[in-house]
Amino acid sequence: MDNQNDKSGLAAVAAASDAVSKTDHAAALASATTAATADGVKQGSNAAHSRIKAILGSEQAKGRDGLTSHLAFDTEMTVEQALAVLDKSPKAEAPKTGSRLDAIVPQPKVEASDKSKLAPADVLAAAMDRQIARQFPGYKAA
Numbered sequence: 001m002d003n004q005n006d007k008s009g010l011a012a013v014a015a016a017s018d019a020v021s022k023t024d025h026a027a028a029l030a031s032a033t034t035a036a037t038a039d040g041v042k043q044g045s046n047a048a049h050s051r052i053k054a055i056l057g058s059e060q061a062k063g064r065d066g067l068t069s070h071l072a073f074d075t076e077m078t079v080e081q082a083l084a085v086l087d088k089s090p091k092a093e094a095p096k097t098g099s100r101l102d103a104i105v106p107q108p109k110v111e112a113s114d115k116s117k118l119a120p121a122d123v124l125a126a127a128m129d130r131q132i133a134r135q136f137p138g139y140k141a142a
Contacts, residue, residue: 054079055086063091106131 052072055061060083061068067089071082118126129141 051079055082058083058086060086064089065092 055072056068058068058079064086068086071077071085075082077085126141129139133139133141
């Protein structure tokens with residue numbers, strides 16, 4: 001009896017396979033593949049956007065713009081891994097005010113003297129004389 005059920009089951013499969021043409025089968029398979037691919041692309045895109053948004057919008061991203069962008073766009077790290085790296089990284093220093101010249105040339109100090117007797121040009125000249133004398137010990141002001 002089991003042998004007869006096996007035969008009838010095979011007969012049913014054979015009858016069903018004859019009912020669908022190879023062309024219809026290929027079209028159905030292509031349609032299902034296209035739909036599955038589109039769904040996978042959408043899910044992957046949503047996951048990537050969520051990951052990037054989580055990294056860029058994190059508290060750890062503040063003050064670390066360059067590294068944050070690199071981790072979000074140029075790596076495949078998880079959000080947790082990227083935030084751990086950002087946590088261990090120093091924040092960028094605020095730009096210093098003044099020019100590069102200010103950083104390498106000492107600023108003259110004008111001492112508090114009786115300024116009412118000296119013209120601003122005289123105060124500046126005295127400060128410059130002191131700076132030159134520090135650089136060139138043999139210098140004598142004129």
